[in-house]
Amino acid sequence: MVKKKILVVDDEKDFTGMVKLNLEATGKFEVRTENQGGKALSAAREFRPDLILLDVMMPETDGGTVAAQIQNNADLSKTPIIFLTAIVTKEEVEEAGGAIAGHPFIAKPVKTDRLVSLIEENLSN
Amino acid sequence: MKTYSRSFKRYSSKRYLPVPIAICAGFTLSLVSYFILLDVETERIRNSFNNSARTRAAAIGKVFGDRLLILESVRSFIYSSEQLERDQFTDFIRPFMTSEIGLERVSWHPRVLDSERADFEAAARRELLGEYQIIPMSGERGPEGMPPHHEENNPGMIIGPRQKGPPRSGSDEQGPEARPPRSEEHSPDLFIEPRQMGPPGSGSDEQGPGAMPTRRDEYFPVLYIEPQQMSRPMFGLDALTHPVLAEAIERARDSGEAIATAPFELPDITGMEPGFLVVFPVYWRDESHQSLNDRSKNLLGVVLGSFSVSKVIDASIVFVSDEGINIYLSDLSGPENSDEIYSWRSPSQNDPDKNAVSLERALLKELEYRESTEMGGRQWEIRCTPTVGFITARRTWYPVGVFPVGLLVTGLAVGYIISILGRSEKVERMVEERTAQLVRTNKELKETQLQLIQAAKLESIGRLAAGVAHEVKNPLATIQLGVDYLSNSVKDHAESIEVVQKMDVAVNRADTVVRGLVDFSRSEKLDLEKQDLNKIVEESIRLVNHKLMQHHITLKKDLALGLPPLHLDTHKMEQVLINLFMNGIQAMGQEGTLSVRTRLKQEKEGTPLVQVMVEDTGPGIPEEKLDKIFDPFFTTKPTGKGTGLGLSVTRNIVELHDATIEIHNRESNGASFVLTFRNKGEIE
Numbered sequence: 001m002v003k004k005k006i007l008v009v010d011d012e013k014d015f016t017g018m019v020k021l022n023l024e025a026t027g028k029f030e031v032r033t034e035n036q037g038g039k040a041l042s043a044a045r046e047f048r049p050d051l052i053l054l055d056v057m058m059p060e061t062d063g064g065t066v067a068a069q070i071q072n073n074a075d076l077s078k079t080p081i082i083f084l085t086a087i088v089t090k091e092e093v094e095e096a097g098g099a100i101a102g103h104p105f106i107a108k109p110v111k112t113d114r115l116v117s118l119i120e121e122n123l124s125n
Numbered sequence: 126m127k128t129y130s131r132s133f134k135r136y137s138s139k140r141y142l143p144v145p146i147a148i149c150a151g152f153t154l155s156l157v158s159y160f161i162l163l164d165v166e167t168e169r170i171r172n173s174f175n176n177s178a179r180t181r182a183a184a185i186g187k188v189f190g191d192r193l194l195i196l197e198s199v200r201s202f203i204y205s206s207e208q209l210e211r212d213q214f215t216d217f218i219r220p221f222m223t224s225e226i227g228l229e230r231v232s233w234h235p236r237v238l239d240s241e242r243a244d245f246e247a248a249a250r251r252e253l254l255g256e257y258q259i260i261p262m263s264g265e266r267g268p269e270g271m272p273p274h275h276e277e278n279n280p281g282m283i284i285g286p287r288q289k290g291p292p293r294s295g296s297d298e299q300g301p302e303a304r305p306p307r308s309e310e311h312s313p314d315l316f317i318e319p320r321q322m323g324p325p326g327s328g329s330d331e332q333g334p335g336a337m338p339t340r341r342d343e344y345f346p347v348l349y350i351e352p353q354q355m356s357r358p359m360f361g362l363d364a365l366t367h368p369v370l371a372e373a374i375e376r377a378r379d380s381g382e383a384i385a386t387a388p389f390e391l392p393d394i395t396g397m398e399p400g401f402l403v404v405f406p407v408y409w410r411d412e413s414h415q416s417l418n419d420r421s422k423n424l425l426g427v428v429l430g431s432f433s434v435s436k437v438i439d440a441s442i443v444f445v446s447d448e449g450i451n452i453y454l455s456d457l458s459g460p461e462n463s464d465e466i467y468s469w470r471s472p473s474q475n476d477p478d479k480n481a482v483s484l485e486r487a488l489l490k491e492l493e494y495r496e497s498t499e500m501g502g503r504q505w506e507i508r509c510t511p512t513v514g515f516i517t518a519r520r521t522w523y524p525v526g527v528f529p530v531g532l533l534v535t536g537l538a539v540g541y542i543i544s545i546l547g548r549s550e551k552v553e554r555m556v557e558e559r560t561a562q563l564v565r566t567n568k569e570l571k572e573t574q575l576q577l578i579q580a581a582k583l584e585s586i587g588r589l590a591a592g593v594a595h596e597v598k599n600p601l602a603t604i605q606l607g608v609d610y611l612s613n614s615v616k617d618h619a620e621s622i623e624v625v626q627k628m629d630v631a632v633n634r635a636d637t638v639v640r641g642l643v644d645f646s647r648s649e650k651l652d653l654e655k656q657d658l659n660k661i662v663e664e665s666i667r668l669v670n671h672k673l674m675q676h677h678i679t680l681k682k683d684l685a686l687g688l689p690p691l692h693l694d695t696h697k698m699e700q701v702l703i704n705l706f707m708n709g710i711q712a713m714g715q716e717g718t719l720s721v722r723t724r725l726k727q728e729k730e731g732t733p734l735v736q737v738m739v740e741d742t743g744p745g746i747p748e749e750k751l752d753k754i755f756d757p758f759f760t761t762k763p764t765g766k767g768t769g770l771g772l773s774v775t776r777n778i779v780e781l782h783d784a785t786i787e788i789h790n791r792e793s794n795g796a797s798f799v800l801t802f803r804n805k806g807e808i809e
Contacts, residue, residue, distance in 0.1 A: 012599045018606035025613060057595060086598035108602035109636055112609035 003030040004123055007049035009040040009066060010084065011058040015108075019053065022112045029119070037061030041069045044076050051123055053115075056085040056105075067103065080122045084108060140550060143542055151535025155528050162524040163484070170488060170511075170519045177448050178494030178509035184441035185452070185507055186498050192228040192437070193383060193403065193500065195221045196430040199231060200405040203428065209233070211252065214349040222351050227437035228430055229400065230356065234345035234364050234374075235426035242344060246361075249348065253360065259346040261366035341365065345374060345427055364429065370402065376502065377404040378424045379417055385501025388434070388456050388466040399454075399466045403430045403501045434467040442469075449473035449515030457497055457504035465508070473514030485516045492516075590642030597639050605632045641771070651694040651781050658691055658698075658735060658802075659684045659723055665702035666721065669710065673719065676710050681720040688725055688735055691802055697778045704775045705739040705798050712743030712796065726801075737800040745790035754788055 006029045008016045016033035023029040034043040037058040044052060052070065056063035063083055070076045083105035106118055195218075202217050203209055218231050237245045242259060249257035345364040350356045364370040369386050377384040384404045390397035405428040408414035412423035434454055452469040494509040608628045615621030662684060673680055709719050720740040727733045746754060755776040779786045784802040791797050 012603065015599060015603045015606070018603050018610065022606050022610050025610065084602075086595045086602070108598045109605035109632060110602060112606060 001028075003028060004050040004119075005029070005047060006031045006051050006053060006119065007034065007040075007044055007047055008032070008053045009034045009037065009043075009058075009063070010053075010055035011035055011037070012055070019115070023116070023119075026112075026116060028116070037063070037066050040066040041073065041076075044070055044079070045073065048075075049079060051119055052079055052081045053084055053119075054081050056083055080125065082106060082118060082122055084110070140546055141543075143546070144539055147539050147542055148535060151531060151538060155531025155535065158531055159524055159528045162527050166519075166521060166524055167484070167488065170516055171492060173519055174450070174492050174509075174511050174515065175494055177445070177450055177515075179496070180445050181441065181450060181452060181509055182494070182496040182498070182507040184444040185438060185454075186500075187444070188227060188437050188441045189432075189498075189500050192225055192430065192432065195225055195228060196231065196383065196403060196405050196428055199233075199428050200407050203233065203407050203425070204410055209349075211349050215351060215353065218351045226440040227433055229433045229436070230350065230352070230429075230431040232347050232350040232356075232359070232429045232431075233426060234429060235348050236424050237344040237346060239340055239342055239344070245346075249360070258361050259344045259363050260361050262362050262364065262370070345370075348426075364427070370404070370429075373402065373404045374406075374427050377406040377427060378420055380502070381406055381408075381414060381420055383501045385503045387459055387503075399434045400432050401434070401456075401501075403432065404428070405430070435469070438467065438469045447471055447473065449512040449518065451510045451512060453508040453510070455506040455508065457506050458502075471512045471514070473512050473518075485513055485520070488516050489513065590639075594639045594643045597635065601632055601635055601639070604628070605636075608632060641774070651697060651778075653692040653694055653782075655690045656693040656695055656698075658688055658693065658737065661693065661695055661698045662702060662721060662723060662737065665699045665706065668699065668703055669706045672707065672710050676713065677716045678710055678713055679718045681718055683720070683722040685722075685724045688723060689733070691735060691782075693782060694778075698782070701775045701778050701800070702737070702739070704771045708771065708798075709739060709741030709743065709796070712745075713741050714743070717742040717795075732803075735802045738797060739800075740791060740795060740797040742793075742795040745794055745796050746788065748790070751788060751790070755786075 006023055008019045008031060010016045010019075010033075013033075013035050016035060020031040020033050023031045032043065032047045032049070034040050037055075038061040040052075040054070040061070054063045054066055058066075063085075067081055067083075070079060070081065081103045083103055085105055086108045104118065104122060106115065199218060203214075206213065214233060222228065222231065235245075237259065246257055246259060341363075343365065346361045347356075347359050347364070350359055364374060369389070373384045373386045386402045386404070388399055388401045390399055406420070407425045407428060408420065409423045409425050413419040414423050438452055438454070449471045451471050453465045454467045455465045489511065492511050495506060497504050497506045499505075608625055612622065612625045612629070615625060666680065666682065706719065706721075709717075713719070718741070720738070722738045722740075724736050724738075725733050726736055755772050776786050779800060782802065784800055787799045787801070789797055789799075
């Protein structure tokens with residue numbers, strides 16, 4: 001069984017490490033983490049993920065910008081993105097740039113089961 | 126509102142108390158004024174009458190007095206004359222007779238002793254160039270009680286040529302009322318009638334007319350008389366032969382004073398007229414008349430004056446204008462209960478039955494003036510009564526006018542008071558309304574201020590919450606994933622599993638708190654749409670249904686039909702209702718009843734209100750905590766069981782809908798929340 005490649009972009013190093021640990025523990029995913037928004041695009045180009053978990057609020061380059069870069073990249077434009085956000089309301093997500101319009105999002109904190117099922121759901125789409 | 130109306134009504138009834146008081150006072154004052162003025166007017170009329178009557182009595186007294194003075198002067202004239210001649214007598218007396226009305230006839234009766242009689246008669250015949258004989262008077266009445274005064278038969282009885290005095294006002298119609306003849310025993314009428322001439326000494330009184338008088342010791346025959354033209358037949362009539370005159374002569378002789386006879390009726394051209402005679406004694410000039418004996422012995426003769434009462438009164442009227450006063454004359458020296466000898470009725474309106482009002486009738490009965498006066502040794506009484514004309518002429522409109530005027534003034538005063546009170550009431554009502562408005566506005570301002578404070582508070586909390594949410598959720602997310610990892614790693618270690626589970630619960634709790642904070646900070650935005658409140662209630666109930674079952678709580682639902690649609694944010698309103706339901710469920714714990722009701726409340730004024738009531742049967746809320754129940758972070762639940770933000774968020778959402786939320790403890794047990802949608806714009 002080929003493991004799906006998941007790129008996790010979040011400025012919280014501990015969080016990305018914990019996501020990696022839990023997802024890889026399932027045996028279904030190969031996870032790479034990136035803690036700087038500005039490096040997310042190059043990491044994606046290099047890693048070629050099947051799905052990107054992207055934090056919304058990051059210093060310097062936020063999730064919306066990263067998503068736009070990926071969308072604009074021909075090789076990556078079809079890669080599904082799931083936003084991870086500490087902000088819970090829909091309105092607030094929209095206020096954050098509206099870049100996540102069209103992309104599913106999941107609020108922090110999230111349980112592993114819920115995260116896995118959401119990833120699988122998006123990968124199958 | 127009811128209380129306000131009732132108190133206002135009570136206030137109004139007291140306010141208008143001066144109106145009936147003013148009416149009563151005005152009416153009473155008018156009535157009192159009427160009676161006072163009536164009394165004053167009555168007194169004025171009474172005084173006026175008394176003055177007028179007194180003047181009349183004085184005038185009558187003066188006229189009588191003047192006439193007596195004439196007789197007195199005649200007496201003095203005779204007394205001082207050496208040898209009295211007829212012409213002297215006539216010349217002296219005639220001017221008075223033509224001017225002094227009322228004194229009808231004056232005669233001189235010398236005292237003639239029986240021994241001198243023949244000489245006297247002879248001398249008289251010589252002087253008169255005709256018949257003269259002393260003859261007796263008759264005290265008898267004429268046929269049928271009427272005096273035989275016909276001029277043809279007895280010209281001498283007519284009292285001289287009539288000198289018409291001032292016309293007797295009204296007397297043509299009413300005339301002096303000759304009193305009915307007196308009874309013989311009380312006051313014998315003195316009717317002087319000459320006997321028919323017969324041969325001297327040929328008869329006596331008993332011999333009838335023409336008989337010679339009985340011989341007496343002395344005689345008082347008429348020698349001179351004025352006016353004499355019509356009185357010739359009276360020459361020789363002996364005054365002493367009439368008992369009334371004889372008594373008067375005797376009294377005059379003995380007293381030396383003028384003596385009046387009792388009233389009798391004098392023959393007049395129109396009939397019999399009331400009158401009387403006054404006897405003046407004349408003594409010998411050179412002889413003493415100090416003692417009774419002297420006076421009896423030295424009497425020279427008597428002067429007789431004949432008075433007509435009616436003419437005296439007529440003459441007195443000349444002095445005073447007729448004001449409408451009736452005059453009555455009585456002889457007080459006569460027998461008791463004797464009738465008035467003369468009454469003079471004023472020609473003015475004299476009939477009390479015509480146009481006389483009660484006051485005038487009362488005055489007519491009341492007003493009477495009596496004055497007694499002495500004249501000729503007799504007491505006379507002059508009585509005056511007013512006529513209706515006298516009273517009506519002195520009445521004014523004041524007493525009658527003061528009552529309607531008083532009522533009119535009262536009416537105006539009452540009107541003024543009402544207008545003042547009305548204005549004052551209006552002003553006070555306005556003040557009350559404005560005060561109420563101010564109180565309302567003040568309350569609203571305070572509420573607004575509180576809301577602003579609350580909003581500021583909330584804004585700070587919201588800003589804090591947003592920051593906290595971001596900063597807390599990231600580590601929470603890390604922990605959550607760590608817990609997940611650990612739970613897989615310690616599957617075989619029971620104690621570790623328990624620890625990890627507790628950590629999982631703690632993360633959940635922390636997440637709930639942060640989520641509540643974010644909800645709280647983001648609750649001010651509404652997505653309003655016209656909604657059926659009952660539907661939102663039903664949906665909210667559905668969402669907590671599993672919790673109701675889990676806690677074995679009975680639901681009592683009573684939703685009113687026909688509620689008007691409201692502008693609501695469905696999601697937020699569901700959040701509100703779920704919060705309230707959950708609050709009740711958590712308060713009751715296990716078992717209990719949750720009542721949910723909606724209703725349309727129609728108030729007297731304004732638009733109808735839509736209310737939702739959520740009641741539980743829990744322990745209720747301690748009274749001292751009721752005020753704080755909606756404050757953020759305030760909770761009655763044990764630590765860890767509530768964030769203290771649920772009811773705060775609920776109230777925010779409710780107030781954003783311009784609605785209100787109230788909480789109170791039920792009388793039995795449990796708490797009751799009432800949501801009231803009163804904003805006009807919300808209800809269509």
